[in-house]
Amino acid sequence: MRSARTASSATSTRLLLPVLCGSTFMASLDLFVVNVAVDDIGRSFAGSSLGDVSWIINAYAIVYAALLIPAGRWADRVGRKTGFLVGVGLFTVASVACAVSPALWFLVGARCLQAVGAAIMTPASLGLLIVSVPADKRAGAIRLWATTSALAAAAGPVLGGLLVQLSWQWIFVINLPVGIALILLGRSVIQEFRRSESEPMDAFGAVLLALAVGLLAVAIVQGPDWGWGSASVVGTFVAAVLASAVLVWHTRRAEDPIVAPALLRIPSFSRANLAMVTFNVAFAAGLLPTILFMQTAWGYDALRAGLAVAPGPFVVPIFAQLGGRLAPRLRAPRVAALGCLLWAGGLALVALSIGDQPSYAAQILPGWLLAGAGVGLTLPMIVGVATASLPPEWSATGGAIVNVARQIGTVLGVSLVVALLASSSDSGTPHEAFARVLWVSAAASVVAMLVSLVMVRRPASGPAAPAC
Structure with a gap:
C-alpha cells in the first residue's frame, strides 16, 4: 500500500509542472496568436473598421493587465487550486464563445472573459509552483515556468499563422481540449494552498x-x-x-x-519588476517590427512570417537551461544582463543587415538566433529573482505583480512600435524605418541590462543572491 501511494505521489509531482506551465503557455499564447488573425476576423464581420477590430487585441490586454493583481490576491484567499481551476475553466468556456461569436462586439466581450480567466490562472499557477515544488528544485521549476511563457509569446505568430490557414475560429477552438485536459489533471495532481488569515479581501x-x-x-x-x-x-x-x-x-x-507595502519593499522584488518592464519593452519592440517588416516589405504571408521567427523560440529553452547552469557561478543578475546584451546585439545585427530585397538567411536569421538566446537567459532569471524572496502566503499576489510588469512592458513596446512606424512612414525606405525601430529595441534592452545588474545586492551588503 505504501509503495502504491509513493508511486502515485511521484506521478503527481511529475505531472504538476506540465499542468502549471501548460496554463501559462495557453494564457501567454493568446496575447500574441490573435495578432496574425486580425485581417481574417475583420473580413468576417462586414462593416467593421480596423479600429473596431483592434479591440479584439486591446480589450484582452487591458482586462488582463488590470485584473492580474486582484485575481492573484483572490487566489491567495480562496485557495490556489480553486483559483487555478476556476481560471482555466473560465478561459476555456470564453474561448468557445469567441469561436462561435455572431458579431464583432460579442467577440470583444468574450475576449474580456478570456482575459479574466487568464488573470486568475496565471498568478495562481506561479503561486502553486512556489509552494508545491521542493526548495532544492524550485529555481529550476521557476525557470521552466518563465521559459514556457517566453516561448508562448514568441511562438504565437507561428501557431496563429498555421491555424488561420483553416479558419480564424481555430485559434480559439484549440483551447478547448487543452483547457479540459488541464482541469482534469489539475484536480488530481494539485494540492490546495491558501492563506491562513480569514479577513475579507x-x-x-x-x-x-x-x-x-x-x-x-x-x-x-x-x-x-x-x-x-x-x-x-x-x-x-x-x-x-x-x-x-x-x-x-x-x-x-x-x-x-490588496498589495502589502512590505511586499514592494523587498529590494530584489521591486528591482526585478523594473527589469521585467524594461526588457519587455525591448522584447515587444523587437518581435512585432520583425514580423511586420517581413509581411509589408518582403510580402510574406502570416504563415511564412510566423515560421520565419520560429528559430528564435527554438533556442529559448536551450539557453534557459544554460542560464540555470551559469547562475550559481555568475549570479542571476549577471546572467540576465548577459541575455539583455544578446537581445540588443541580435536586434542591432538585424537592423544593420535588412534590406528591401528579401534574404532571410543572411539578413534575419543570424540576429534572430542571437536574440532568442537572449530571451532564454533573461526572462527566467528575472522571474527567478523576483520570486525567490517572496513569502509563500504572498506568492500568487507577487506572481501577479511580475506578470503586470511584463504586460505593461509589452503594451508600451507595441505602442512604441506603432508610434515610431507612423512617424517614419514618409521618411526613407521601408527597411530604414523598421531598422530605426529595432535600434530603439536594442537601446531599451541596454537599459534593461543596467537594471538587471542591480536586481540583487552583493552578498557583502545584504542577503545572498538567489542562484535561480
Whole structure:
C-alpha cells in the first residue's frame, strides 16, 4: 500500500509542472496568436473598421493587465487550486464563445472573459509552483515556468499563422481540449494552498488597483490611434494617476491592503519588476517590427512570417537551461544582463543587415538566433529573482505583480512600435524605418541590462543572491 501511494505521489509531482506551465503557455499564447488573425476576423464581420477590430487585441490586454493583481490576491484567499481551476475553466468556456461569436462586439466581450480567466490562472499557477515544488528544485521549476511563457509569446505568430490557414475560429477552438485536459489533471495532481488569515479581501483597494492599471493600459494602447496629446489620452493618464494616488492613500490606512507595502519593499522584488518592464519593452519592440517588416516589405504571408521567427523560440529553452547552469557561478543578475546584451546585439545585427530585397538567411536569421538566446537567459532569471524572496502566503499576489510588469512592458513596446512606424512612414525606405525601430529595441534592452545588474545586492551588503 505504501509503495502504491509513493508511486502515485511521484506521478503527481511529475505531472504538476506540465499542468502549471501548460496554463501559462495557453494564457501567454493568446496575447500574441490573435495578432496574425486580425485581417481574417475583420473580413468576417462586414462593416467593421480596423479600429473596431483592434479591440479584439486591446480589450484582452487591458482586462488582463488590470485584473492580474486582484485575481492573484483572490487566489491567495480562496485557495490556489480553486483559483487555478476556476481560471482555466473560465478561459476555456470564453474561448468557445469567441469561436462561435455572431458579431464583432460579442467577440470583444468574450475576449474580456478570456482575459479574466487568464488573470486568475496565471498568478495562481506561479503561486502553486512556489509552494508545491521542493526548495532544492524550485529555481529550476521557476525557470521552466518563465521559459514556457517566453516561448508562448514568441511562438504565437507561428501557431496563429498555421491555424488561420483553416479558419480564424481555430485559434480559439484549440483551447478547448487543452483547457479540459488541464482541469482534469489539475484536480488530481494539485494540492490546495491558501492563506491562513480569514479577513475579507480589500475590495475597495482591488477596484482602485484595477482602475489604475486598466486606465494606464488604455492610455498606452490607444495613444497611437487617439493621439498622444489628445484630450482622451491625457485625461486617461490623469485618471490613472488619480486612481493610483487614492490607492496609495488607501493602502496606508487599510488593515490588509490588496498589495502589502512590505511586499514592494523587498529590494530584489521591486528591482526585478523594473527589469521585467524594461526588457519587455525591448522584447515587444523587437518581435512585432520583425514580423511586420517581413509581411509589408518582403510580402510574406502570416504563415511564412510566423515560421520565419520560429528559430528564435527554438533556442529559448536551450539557453534557459544554460542560464540555470551559469547562475550559481555568475549570479542571476549577471546572467540576465548577459541575455539583455544578446537581445540588443541580435536586434542591432538585424537592423544593420535588412534590406528591401528579401534574404532571410543572411539578413534575419543570424540576429534572430542571437536574440532568442537572449530571451532564454533573461526572462527566467528575472522571474527567478523576483520570486525567490517572496513569502509563500504572498506568492500568487507577487506572481501577479511580475506578470503586470511584463504586460505593461509589452503594451508600451507595441505602442512604441506603432508610434515610431507612423512617424517614419514618409521618411526613407521601408527597411530604414523598421531598422530605426529595432535600434530603439536594442537601446531599451541596454537599459534593461543596467537594471538587471542591480536586481540583487552583493552578498557583502545584504542577503545572498538567489542562484535561480
